[in-house]
Amino acid sequence: MSPPWGHTAPRADGTDRGCAAQLDGAKAQGRKRDQSKESKRRSEISLRTAASLRLCVKSPSFRRSLAGWLAGALLALLLWLPLYAQEDGVYTVAPGDTLGVIANRFGVPLDALVQVNAIDDPNRITVGQRLLIPTADGQAPLAAIPTAVRHAAPGDTLAAFAARYGQEAALLAELNGLDSSARLFPGQPLRVPVAGLPATDPLRLGAVTAVEAPAAITQGRTGRVVVTTDRPTALRGTWLDQELVFTPLDETGLRHFALLPAPALQDAGDYELLLGYTTARGQPVDAVWPVAVEAGGYASQQIVIDAATASSMTPEVVRAETTRAIDLWSQVSADLRWQGPFARPIDPQYATTSPFGTRRTYSVSDIGNFHAGQDFGAPEGVLVTAPAEGVVVLAEPLVVRGNAVILDHGRGIFTGYWHLSEIKVAPGQVVAPGDAIGLVGNTGLSTGAHLHWELRINGVAVDPMQFLEESVAGE
Numbered sequence: 001m002s003p004p005w006g007h008t009a010p011r012a013d014g015t016d017r018g019c020a021a022q023l024d025g026a027k028a029q030g031r032k033r034d035q036s037k038e039s040k041r042r043s044e045i046s047l048r049t050a051a052s053l054r055l056c057v058k059s060p061s062f063r064r065s066l067a068g069w070l071a072g073a074l075l076a077l078l079l080w081l082p083l084y085a086q087e088d089g090v091y092t093v094a095p096g097d098t099l100g101v102i103a104n105r106f107g108v109p110l111d112a113l114v115q116v117n118a119i120d121d122p123n124r125i126t127v128g129q130r131l132l133i134p135t136a137d138g139q140a141p142l143a144a145i146p147t148a149v150r151h152a153a154p155g156d157t158l159a160a161f162a163a164r165y166g167q168e169a170a171l172l173a174e175l176n177g178l179d180s181s182a183r184l185f186p187g188q189p190l191r192v193p194v195a196g197l198p199a200t201d202p203l204r205l206g207a208v209t210a211v212e213a214p215a216a217i218t219q220g221r222t223g224r225v226v227v228t229t230d231r232p233t234a235l236r237g238t239w240l241d242q243e244l245v246f247t248p249l250d251e252t253g254l255r256h257f258a259l260l261p262a263p264a265l266q267d268a269g270d271y272e273l274l275l276g277y278t279t280a281r282g283q284p285v286d287a288v289w290p291v292a293v294e295a296g297g298y299a300s301q302q303i304v305i306d307a308a309t310a311s312s313m314t315p316e317v318v319r320a321e322t323t324r325a326i327d328l329w330s331q332v333s334a335d336l337r338w339q340g341p342f343a344r345p346i347d348p349q350y351a352t353t354s355p356f357g358t359r360r361t362y363s364v365s366d367i368g369n370f371h372a373g374q375d376f377g378a379p380e381g382v383l384v385t386a387p388a389e390g391v392v393v394l395a396e397p398l399v400v401r402g403n404a405v406i407l408d409h410g411r412g413i414f415t416g417y418w419h420l421s422e423i424k425v426a427p428g429q430v431v432a433p434g435d436a437i438g439l440v441g442n443t444g445l446s447t448g449a450h451l452h453w454e455l456r457i458n459g460v461a462v463d464p465m466q467f468l469e470e471s472v473a474g475e
């Protein structure tokens with residue numbers, strides 16, 4: 001029973017199907033292909049083809065009963081003309097044939113016929129033997145290209161399949177007897193030139209044609225995955241139990257990125273990035289990428305809080321404030337409001353006094369166990385500005401964070417500004433990069449005037465300084 005796709009010319013020559021499938025179906029003549037690629041391919045044609053060809057002819061399945069052979073011969077006679085037309089590049093030796101007759105019939109050089117088929121003795125050919133017919137200029141036909149079978153993934157088009165395997169779609173169409181615009185069935189076997197195959201099997205993720213994911217992300221840093229699809233696709237993903245937020249990278253609608261925040265306290269080790277989508281027919285398509293988390297080499301410090309301050313930091317107060325913040329920065333707003341690097345939120349003369357990620361032990365409980373932001377030492381009253389466009393989602397005094405501002409930059413990315421002496425914005429206000437949002441102060445749980453700058457991605461605190469250096473959200 002033939003599969004409902006691909007090239008399935010009637011077979012009457014007595015060779016077994018597995019063998020024939022490797023050889024026929026190609027059109028050696030009348031091809032319009034790039035000449036340089038053509039010659040390159042030909043130079044890659046290996047002796048393996050000839051070897052497997054001989055192996056096929058001698059295989060036990062070739063030895064049929066006399067009745068079978070006669071039936072086959074009769075059928076071959078009936079199908080003589082169609083076979084001629086359908087099996088360009090391959091010819092099955094008939095009774096009375098000699099190599100000279102065959103060469104003459106196809107108008108090809110006898111030498112080339114002998115060479116392409118690796119024939120030792122030109123006087124000995126067998127009825128039923130399948131010969132590769134060289135082109136008129138003596139080159140090996142397409143059918144001589146060594147191929148391996150690979151299978152289509154759900155949703156594959158020939159173009160997507162070809163792109164995944166680094167092949168020309170037109171060549172794959174010819175090799176497999178398909179129309180170049182063909183849609184493929186999930187699991188459909190396709191012959192792919194061995195020479196072009198990548199060492200490891202490429203992505204098999206349907207509409208997804210490329211995934212650029214980091215091999216490793218340092219604790220507290222932000223990685224990013226870029227996914228390219230061959231059609232608009234609602235992607236989903238999971239990284240360290242967080243749902244990924246995919247955002248278009250350009251106008252095509254075919255490239256999306258998602259940020260991969262690595263929590264500062266995540267154990268170093270190997271983790272999995274899960275990517276997928278659901279097809280129009282409701283079939284889930286998923287694949288997993290290994291992404292490691294590497295140690296950030298963060299220092300440790302002990303923070304001593306005076307008794308008066310500590311007494312105001314009851315666990316209930318701390319928890320209520322944290323819950324409030326989490327409620328805000330777990331939102332994902334529709335539009336990304338910036339691209340490119342962030343601007344520094346304070347004048348460059350004010351240097352880092354305590355970097356992100358330092359492991360901290362507090363003399364009061366429930367405050368946290370690492371430094372979730374970046375501190376800039378500055379006198380009270382120094383201007384604090386927005387690093388990028390954002391919407392003010394919080395602007396009020398808090399117990400631990402003091403006078404606080406939180407900006408929503410879109411797609412689950414937020415920045416926070418704590419311990420301000422004065423707040424200069426109101427909730428709902430849209431700020432542009434460089435706009436004043438407050439003044440440095442020493443309010444809340446603070447041991448001296450400074451700006452604490454915090455950045456959250458889907459609620460995960462990451463090093464904001466990376467956003468000054470890199471275009472994390474753009475091209």
Ligand SMILES: [Zn+2]
Nearest residue numbers: 373374375452
């Ligand atoms: Zn801080």
